Each structure stands twice: as C-alpha cells, then as structure tokens.
Amino acid sequence: xxxxxxxLRFYMHEEYHYAGKPLSEWLVETAKLLKIGGAAxxxxxxxxxxxxxxxxxxxxxxxxxxxxxxxxxxxxxAQAEQLRSIVSQTNINxxxxxxxAQFEQLSKAPSQP
Numbered sequence: 001x002x003x004x005x006x007x008l009r010f011y012m013h014e015e016y017h018y019a020g021k022p023l024s025e026w027l028v029e030t031a032k033l034l035k036i037g038g039a040a041x042x043x044x045x046x047x048x049x050x051x052x053x054x055x056x057x058x059x060x061x062x063x064x065x066x067x068x069x070x071x072x073x074x075x076x077x078a079q080a081e082q083l084r085s086i087v088s089q090t091n092i093n094x095x096x097x098x099x100x101a102q103f104e105q106l107s108k109a110p111s112q113p
Contacts, residue, residue: 005076007101008083012094014043014069023092024069030086036079042070074103 016023028039075083080098087094 002102002104003076004100004102005074006080006098008073008075008080009097010071010087010094011097012069012071012092014067016093018090018092023094024071027071027087031073031083034079034082034086036073036075036083038074040072042072043067074101 010024010027012023014022014024018026021029024041028041031039073079073083084096087096
C-alpha cells in the first residue's frame with residue numbers, strides 16, 4: 001500500500017555533535033524513538049553551504065576540513081512535523097529540505113534481522 005508523505009533531508013557537518021554524539025547519529029536515534037520506519041545517513045565527498053565555502057572529504061588526519069553529512073527520511077506529514085519540531089527545539093545548526101513523496105514497501109517477505 002502506497003503512503004503519501006514527505007522526503008525529509010537534513011544536511012550538517014560531520015564534526016557537529018549533540019548530546020555527546022555525532023549529530024547524524026543523534027538524529028537517526030531520535031527518529032527510531034519516534035518510530036520512524038528508517039533512515040539513510042550519507043557522507044558526501046564535497047559540498048558548500050550558504051557561505052560559499054567548499055568542504056571536502058580528506059584522509060583522516062590530513063586535514064581539518066569536514067565533509068557534509070546528509071540524513072534522509074521518508075515519513076508521513078505528522079512524523080515530519082514531529083521530527084522538525086524536536087530538531088528546532090535543540091537549536092542545532094542544520095539545514096533541512098523536504099518535498100512531497102509517495103513510498104511503499106515492495107517486499108511482502110517477513111522482516112529480516
């Protein structure tokens with residue numbers, strides 16, 4: 001059965017932390033607590049933000065630069081509002097994009113471990 005909702009995508013720097021852990025990890029764990037069905041966490045190779053500064057992935061220890069990280073969710077409208085509200089209340093530095101989405105689980109097989 002198809003679900004109508006949103007794709008919610010959060011952008012952040014990999015060095016950002018919240019509640020003692022990487023921000024991307026905290027965001028995924030928060031989504032689990034909200035019973036959101038899944039998340040994808042991507043490390044990008046390079047990107048730039050509103051200040052126009054390019055950030056690139058480098059070998060560990062060779063640069064102080066940090067690549068952007070993207071965490072993506074497909075959620076219902078209510079879940080999107082709930083997650084956005086929690087993130088907004090933390091006052092963390094994150095950029096979010098969202099757009100309408102239609103999604104469904106195609107496999108009818110039992111859940112895998």
